[in-house]
Amino acid sequence: MTNNSFTSKLLSLSRRYAYVWYDGKITLGKFASNQSDYIIGDIVNCYLENNEVYVSGFNERKNILKRCYFDNIKNIACNIDKIFLVVSPKPMLNTFFVDNVIATANKEKIPVTIILNKCDLDISGVLPIIEIYKNLNITILKTSTKTLEGVEDLKNYFDNTSEGQVLFCGLSGVGKSSILNTLLGDEINKVGELGKRGGGKQTTTQAFGFHYNSKKRLADKKQDLFIIDLPGISNFTVSYLDKYEVSGLFTDINTLSKKCEYEDCLHINEPNCNVKDALENGTLSKSRYDSYVGIIESIEEARKY
Ligand SMILES: Nc1nc2c(ncn2[C@@H]2O[C@H](COP(=O)(O)OP(=O)(O)OP(=O)(O)O)[C@@H](O)[C@H]2O)c(=O)[nH]1
Ligand SMILES: [Mg+2]
Structure with a gap:
């Protein structure tokens, strides 16, 4: 060099x-x-x-996050140490989207933390769904950029983490940029100046990595930490995968599948399927199963063409 x-x-x-x-x-x-x-x-x-x-x-990449976009596989970002999946009561958490992000992350062995934002609004409809993800051992943080609930916890996390690059993703309007703005206002504003295109729209149109620079990190001589803010992506699907790979990426279904009669059970029409039994007796959540089946169907649909 x-x-x-x-x-x-x-x-x-x-x-x-x-x-x-x-x-x-x-x-x-x-x-x-x-x-x-x-x-x-x-x-x-x-x-x-x-x-x-x-x-x-x-340089060589340690992971690449991908998604399907009208049958094309698109690269979203790479070298990610953790995904912060932001959800909210408005727009309402979409389990199909969340399950696809978690499966994508599992494929690349990237840990996921869910941020439930807009906790100043009525979150009673979201909390039962959040329980499903707690049971998958996913960390849940609750935040509000209006009351600042949870913001200090997030700040502490970023002040102390040894991760070098994390990703914020979630549906459009859940508050990803707002959270980042409260965490690193100056940095975001500088970028706003650089990338000004007029229109003054708040919606993020382009993925951008921000430098998280806090006094604490500087004092502790921590490595640079970058937070990538993604635009709201709704079709974040893993339907580019082989269908037998998908159940392996649903950790709950994967565990249950060990007791299916057939080793190649897809948990759809097969007899003596432990996954479907678990669905019937309530051990497996219906929304998780529906997401799984939705992905399998979209893979089969794509193969027809
Ligand atoms: N009530 C409430 N509103 C919030 C909160 N955080 C953000 N908002 C509002 O939600 C709207 C969307 O916020 P953004 O930060 O632009 O959302 P985003 O996830 O970055 O959206 P995209 O860039 O389109 O993906 C804005 O009007 C914010 O003021 C919150 O904690 N509570
Ligand atoms: Mg945004």
Whole structure:
């Protein structure tokens, strides 16, 4: 590496520009190689030439989060240490979406924490669903950007974590950007200036990695922590997988499937299926089973064409 080269996280990208972390700030660079090879979260090799930053390659990825988009597989982000899945009572938590995100995370062995935001609103309809995820050993945090409930806990978490890059995802309008704004206002505002496109819309249109820079982390000399804010994605599906792989990604169904009569049981029409028995006696939640079947059906549907 020469002294005008450095490595950075790729914080965001557009057709023409790469956003990298250089000299303690978000810096706009250009791609010196094919832009379409890159994914947000990449550790990229960069160099400086005539005061311009160029991105010339990326390092090996420890994981890649993918989703299906009209039969195309799209890369969402890579090198993720944890997914914060933000849900709310309004828009109402969608179990199919949540189950797909958890399955995607399981595929890449990325831990998930659920943030139940907008706790200042009536959450009585969401709490029973949240129990299902608690029973899957998923950590649940409750927040509100209006009353600031839970925000301090989240701040403590980010102040102390040894993770280097985490992802915020969830349906549009659940409050991902609002939470990040309360956690790291200045950083978000700086990016707002950089990426201003007019219109003043709050909706996030482009995934962006923010630098979480707190006095505590600086004092403790912790490594840089980046938080990627995704736009609301509703069709976050794992239907690109082999259908036999899917039950393995539903940890509850996978455990139950060990007692099915047939080893290749898909838990749909097979006799002596322990998963369907569990559904009938209430040990397995109906919404989890419905999500599983929904994915299997979409895989079978896709194979028809
Ligand atoms: N009542 C209530 N409203 C909230 C809370 N957090 C965010 N909101 C509101 O919810 C709306 C959507 O918030 P955003 O932060 O833009 O949501 P987002 O998840 O980033 O949405 P996308 O960028 O479209 O994916 C805004 O009007 C916020 O003011 C909260 O804790 N309580
Ligand atoms: Mg947003």
